[in-house]
Amino acid sequence: MLLEVRDLHVEFRTRDGVAKAVNGVTYGVDEGETLAVLGESGSGKSVTAQAVMGILDTPPGRVTGGEVVFQGRDLLTLKEEERRRIRGAEMAMIFQDALSALNPVLTVGDQLAEMFTVHRGMSRKDARAKAVELMDRVRIPAARERVRQYPHQFSGGMRQRIMIAMAIALEPALIIADEPTTALDVTVQAQVMELLAELQREYRM
Numbered sequence: 001m002l003l004e005v006r007d008l009h010v011e012f013r014t015r016d017g018v019a020k021a022v023n024g025v026t027y028g029v030d031e032g033e034t035l036a037v038l039g040e041s042g043s044g045k046s047v048t049a050q051a052v053m054g055i056l057d058t059p060p061g062r063v064t065g066g067e068v069v070f071q072g073r074d075l076l077t078l079k080e081e082e083r084r085r086i087r088g089a090e091m092a093m094i095f096q097d098a099l100s101a102l103n104p105v106l107t108v109g110d111q112l113a114e115m116f117t118v119h120r121g122m123s124r125k126d127a128r129a130k131a132v133e134l135m136d137r138v139r140i141p142a143a144r145e146r147v148r149q150y151p152h153q154f155s156g157g158m159r160q161r162i163m164i165a166m167a168i169a170l171e172p173a174l175i176i177a178d179e180p181t182t183a184l185d186v187t188v189q190a191q192v193m194e195l196l197a198e199l200q201r202e203y204r205m
Contacts, residue, residue: 001028001029001069002029002030002031002033002070002071002173002174003028003052003069003070003071004027004028004029004067004068005025005026005027005028005067005068006026006066006068006069007024007025007026007065007066008022008024008026008048008051008063008066008067008068009022009023009024009063009065010047010056010062010064011064013059013060013062014060021044021061022044022047022051023044024066025044025066034200037049045178045179046179047061049176049178052068052070052075052091052176053087053091053093053176054075054080054086054087055087055093063076070086070090070091070174071090071173088119088169088172089119090172090173091172091173091174091175091176092166092167092169092170092174092176093167093176093177094160094163094164094167094175094176094177094178094180095163095178096178096179096180096183097182097183098159098160098162098163099151099152099156099159101163102151102162102163103151104150104151104152107147107149107150108131108135108146108149108150108154108162109128109131109132109147109148111162111166112127112130112134112135112162112165112169113127113128113130113131114127115166115169115170116130116131116169116170119170128147130169131165134165134166134168134169135162135165137165137168137199138161138162138164138165138168138199139161139195140158140161140162156183157184157188157191160180160181160184160188160192161192161195164180164192164195164196168199177196180192181193
């Protein structure tokens with residue numbers, strides 16, 4: 001099994017008291033499998049994803065119990081430096097609000113290229129070439145020209161494709177998509193979901 005979440009508990013401590021956001025969530029994901037976590041707004045889906053990724057805002061949030069076993073390692077027992085190495089390289093996340101997740105003062109090319117300079121030690125030139133390649137892969141038109149543009153110069157659907165490109169950049173074993181089509185219209189939602197399914201089929205081959 002690729003990922004096992006066992007009896008996960010997350011709470012937020014505020015001035016008004018303790019809010020228990022996740023109470024005993026358990027699930028498993030095999031290699032090549034797609035798992036959909038369903039629930040109404042506020043039920044803890046995003047908090048669970050953040051806890052698995054190790055990006056929970058602490059404080060006020062904290063994991064109070066359970067295990068997150070990824071490729072045989074309990075991520076909750078690792079030091080932050082080790083978890084940082086895993087994020088992006090071995091597991092990645094596609095956020096629901098791409099505009100907030102992307103850095104507004106850096107071009108999308110720089111943000112994509114950083115994945116390769118930091119994790120793969122590539123030169124800036126080679127990393128920029130990989131950024132263009134990724135943008136082509138997620139079907140962003142005129143990628144070679146648009147790689148120099150900033151997030152606000154892209155439509156919502158194109159920004160979400162940039163987020164997908166960042167997630168698949170280092171070919172992680174696990175990708176968590178946190179409601180990646182929430183802010184998009186129905187047609188673009190379908191395009192993004194189709195793209196994700198296509199990329200998953202590529203990984204399986």
